[in-house]
């Protein structure tokens with residue numbers, strides 16, 4: 294069997310389904326599978342089994358309301374990084390009491406909004422933010438539940454742009470300062486210390502960095518206990534990788550049981566913030582070949598999807614599998630699959646063996662996470678439509694943006 298995070302059977306069982314979706318809704322198009330989202334969420338939830346825990350899906354990976362709603366119906370919690378994400382979670386039927394709020398730069402307005410909504414916990418990332426949150430809570434007559442995000446200084450071994458747990462990264466509070474800041478948090482009347490958290494990076498394919506971070510966090514929690522600071526939960530962040538190109542990341546079951554094995558009887562609730570592991574392989578990005586073009590060096594497939602729709606290849610040189618929706622028999626040629634945006638870096642894939650003609654449809658796999666959420670209107674391109682496949686049925690869960698929406702809020706000079 295394929296690695297479970299790589300199954301997209303719900304979308305591939307009938308390739309003509311994807312073709313008919315493209316015909317109905319046009320391209321470029323994001324297509325998600327409800328069954329895959331649910332299976333991935335349950336894989337995490339079942340992995341932790343009876344140990345007290347919360348799976349807080351990282352909204353930044355895919356914040357489409359229908360996606361959030363599918364997870365909310367399962368009873369998921371959510372990891373948010375902005376007031377906008379909180380609003381989406383609530384709109385999609387998520388419970389505020391299962392929301393953790395991460396992020397290095399929460400504004401006063403966002404703190405107020407989250408306090409009014411009654412979220413589970415603020416993951417505070419600096420001493421300055423802690424003082425600010427205390428003042429905001431006191432002003433509103435509330436007590437803010439807090440966890441401190443500690444930077445455990447472990448090398449996640451992932452792409453430098455998506456590594457977060459090293460001293461040189463902007464995230465979290467340095468381990469050396471953590472105790473003093475926890476003690477300060479314990480004193481402030483507007484705050485209630487609930488937990489500790491860390492998140493060391495994204496797309497991790499090895500267990501060891503998670504285990505190293507866990508060791509350091511548990512040692513900190515023990516030192517805090519000696520000083521009278523009770524930590525009720527440990528939030529281990531997200532970061533479990535998926536298969537894009539043959540990687541073999543640990544299954545959620547192996548990952549969770551390794552972490553649980555470290556708890557050694559401690560009474561500590563665990564919080565997980567998976568984003569990519571739930572959403573990436575629950576989605577594909579469908580694009581149509583506009584033209585084929587060749588020069589002395591290269592063959593190009595010019596497609597209607599571009600870096601504004603799916604920026605991961607351009608931004609991180611990320612590799613995502615590109616396959617024809619309806620394969621043609623016969624010989625392949627090497628193509629760079631490129632979009633219409635005026636940037637040399639606008640590509641979805643390079644040197645891909647394909648047998649294609651103009652008008653063929655291509656599916657970029659593993660696009661359910663950090664796909665649409667990172668899309669922009671660069672080159673005044675409307676953002677793609679999004680569709681959810683749900684068993685035999687499918688639903689348009691976001692319309693393609695209209696060109697006239699692109700200048701909403703702009704004004705000419707009088």
Ligand SMILES: Cc1ncc(COP(=O)(O)O)c(C=O)c1O
Pocket residue numbers: 351354372395396457492494495496530531532533566567568569570
């Ligand atoms: C604090 C935090 N939690 C969770 C995530 C989700 O990470 P991933 O999608 O790799 O699971 C991120 C993103 O890296 C993050 O910064």
Ligand SMILES: N[C@@H](CCCC[NH3+])C(=O)O
Pocket residue numbers: 353455495496605609662663667
């Ligand atoms: N957006 C990144 C991951 C960032 C994770 C968020 N902290 C990606 O596509 O791989």
